[in-house]
Amino acid sequence: MxxxxxxxxxxxxxxxxxxxxxxxxxxxxxxxxxxxxxxxxxxxxxxxxxxxxxxxxxxxxxxxVSHPPSAFKIKVAESLRGTVIHSIIENYGELLDQVSVLSPAxxxxxxxxxxxxxxxxxxxxxxxxxxxxxxxxxxxxxxxxxxxxxxxxxxxxxxxxxxxxxxxxxxxxxxxxxxxxxxxxGFGRLSNHIGIVFDADLSDVLPKGEQWLYYLQNPAFTGAYINLNLPNRHIFSIEYHPENGESFDDYPESRIAELMRIGLDSPDLELEIIWKGPWEMAxxxxxxxxxxxxxxxxxxxxxxxxxxxxxxxxxxxxxxxxxxxxxxxxxxxxxxGLLDSYEPERKLAAQMIVNESLFNYVHRMAPHLAGPDIPEPVGPIEAVLGVRHTSNAVIPEDNDGSPTMNPFEIAGEPGFRAPHVILPSGESTLDVWGAGWALLGGPDGNWDKIDAGIQYRSLGEQYDRFGVGREGASLLRPDGVVAWRTRSNADEDTLKNVLREVLCC
Ligand SMILES: Cc1cc2nc3c(=O)[nH]c(=O)nc-3n(C[C@H](O)[C@H](O)[C@H](O)COP(=O)(O)OP(=O)(O)OC[C@H]3O[C@@H](n4cnc5c(N)ncnc54)[C@H](O)[C@@H]3O)c2cc1C
The missing domain is CATH 3.50.50.60 (FAD/NAD(P)-binding domain)
Structure with a gap:
């Protein structure tokens, strides 16, 4: 077996x-x-x-194989050179610099x-x-x-x-x-699209070395364009409307190419469609x-x-x-029992990213859907780095139930991803939990003398970032989530009991 x-x-x-x-x-x-x-x-x-x-x-x-991430820009526009409706990201570099404080990955x-x-x-x-x-x-x-x-x-x-x-x-x-x-x-079907992968030289329309994502709200069609990290390879999408009796077959290559040239502001563009297919946005x-x-x-x-x-x-x-x-x-x-934690933890994360994506969809592609049915998102950084893990694999401290925290304010609360700090050992916390369960102890604790069968590192003077005081400790799971913390010294039995509890032994 x-x-x-x-x-x-x-x-x-x-x-x-x-x-x-x-x-x-x-x-x-x-x-x-x-x-x-x-x-x-x-x-x-x-x-x-x-x-x-x-x-x-x-x-x-x-x-x-990645672009320099600082060169990524997102706009909502009528066409590549047409009226800009919203500029979503002009300077990705700034966002990346902010986030690099949270994660060096x-x-x-x-x-x-x-x-x-x-x-x-x-x-x-x-x-x-x-x-x-x-x-x-x-x-x-x-x-x-x-x-x-x-x-x-x-x-x-x-x-x-x-x-x-x-x-x-x-x-x-x-x-x-x-x-x-x-x-x-959930919300269900939102819209239907034709996805297109194509090759073309767009160097006279787009600056070299930059990655562009355009949401296109053009009088002729709604769609999107993104250039890839391969030279002259791009993705395009065109919305079609089954609710009005349209089907994918109503879009032969000639019609697709015509709409693409409108969106790309390149009436004479030579392009080769590599792949096309229908997909449902939901x-x-x-x-x-x-x-x-x-x-x-x-x-x-x-x-x-x-x-x-x-x-x-x-x-x-x-x-x-x-x-x-x-x-x-x-x-x-x-x-x-540890397997029982998979659904509640990942489902909450899914809800956060669905809310985020739905909000973006309405803002960028379907403004007519704006209204009270669209949940307010928590923000992209919160949805990725600030979601709470609520399950039997975490021993909670508070139970205020808020599903997310601002990752810049997370200070070692159980259920949240552990802050990235450089430890006295010279390692990032990320490298430590990446190798398995880990105990991080305050500088005046006795944690280094306890053998619970997991890695130990001193937090040194970084104890405040984990909210454990000089004597306390923080227990990290193999995904970097804080499973438990204490502000005081404890003995081996206490730690082993905690481990048994979160490992459902
Ligand atoms: C146009 C488009 C653009 C996207 N852009 C982004 C983006 O920029 N960033 C992002 O994060 N996500 C994006 N996504 C979403 C992303 O592609 C999906 O979330 C991702 O593919 C999900 O991966 P998956 O493995 O769950 O499913 P899939 O990639 O769909 O893989 C499922 C696999 O299961 C196989 N399979 C199914 N049934 C069987 C069976 N009975 N036996 C054997 N094999 C089977 C299928 O052949 C398939 O290969 C985009 C999606 C679309 C459609």
């Missing part, structure tokens, strides 16, 4: 497989396509994602077709069995595991495989979620993210408008979360 079957090799599946394999879990990945998707789709890795990708061993590769701008193969290569390097052209056709679960029927699409042969757990990272339409009968809630969250031994990850668990670039990032963060918890349970370091 294998430990885990991961269904789907998108961002959710490839990240889950990489994080599981790196933690020594036997993992089988099945993907029905013959390779990863050639569509660039999700371009951009936020600092929290980069922190996890560093632990996965691919952060340097991602940064190597940086920002990536690699596209999905670049990151998925990197993560799968890491997964394979650490022993994962990755099978393309292989479809999960059905599964059943019992008390001990999951039995999956896999179809080899090349040979037509089916195979029965047993696993202890199954991860449905099978995208928005998720056959795994459908089979479990798990409904989704905001939906699965009511349950777990059914027994089956977990949903990525778009299978929630789908968010791409306005804000949060969906792919959230898929990687889901993958990290389920992987460290599943690995701890499989290795006998935690009780199965």
């Amino acid at each position: 294998t430990d885990a079957i991961v269904v789907g090799a998108g961002l959710g599946g490839s990240s889950t497989a990489m994080f599981l394999a790196r933690r020594g879990v036997d993992v089988l990945v099945v993907e029905r396509h013959e390779s990863t998707s050639p569509h660039p789709r999700a371009a951009g890795q936020q600092p929290r994602t980069m922190e996890f990708l560093k632990i996965g061993g691919v952060a340097d590769d991602v940064l190597a 940086g920002w990536g701008s690699a596209t999905q077709d670049q990151t998925e193969p990197l993560m799968l290569a890491q997964a394979r390097k650490h022993g994962a069995d990755v099978r393309f052209a292989t479809e999960l056709v059905s599964f059943e679960q019992d008390g001990d595991g999951v039995t999956a029927q896999l179809l080899d699409l090349t040979s037509g042969r089916t195979q029965r495989v047993r696993a202890k757990y199954l991860i449905g990272a099978d995208g928005n339409r998720s056959p795994v979620r459908e089979r479990l009968g798990i409904p989704r809630s 905001a939906r969250i699965a009511d349950r993210w777990r059914d027994g031994r089956v977990f949903l990850v990525g778009d299978a668990a929630k789908v968010t408008p791409p306005t804000g670039g949060l969906g792919g990032n959230a898929a990687v963060c889901d993958g990290f979360d389920i992987a460290w918890k599943l690995a701890a349970v499989l290795h006998g370091e935690a009780g199965p």
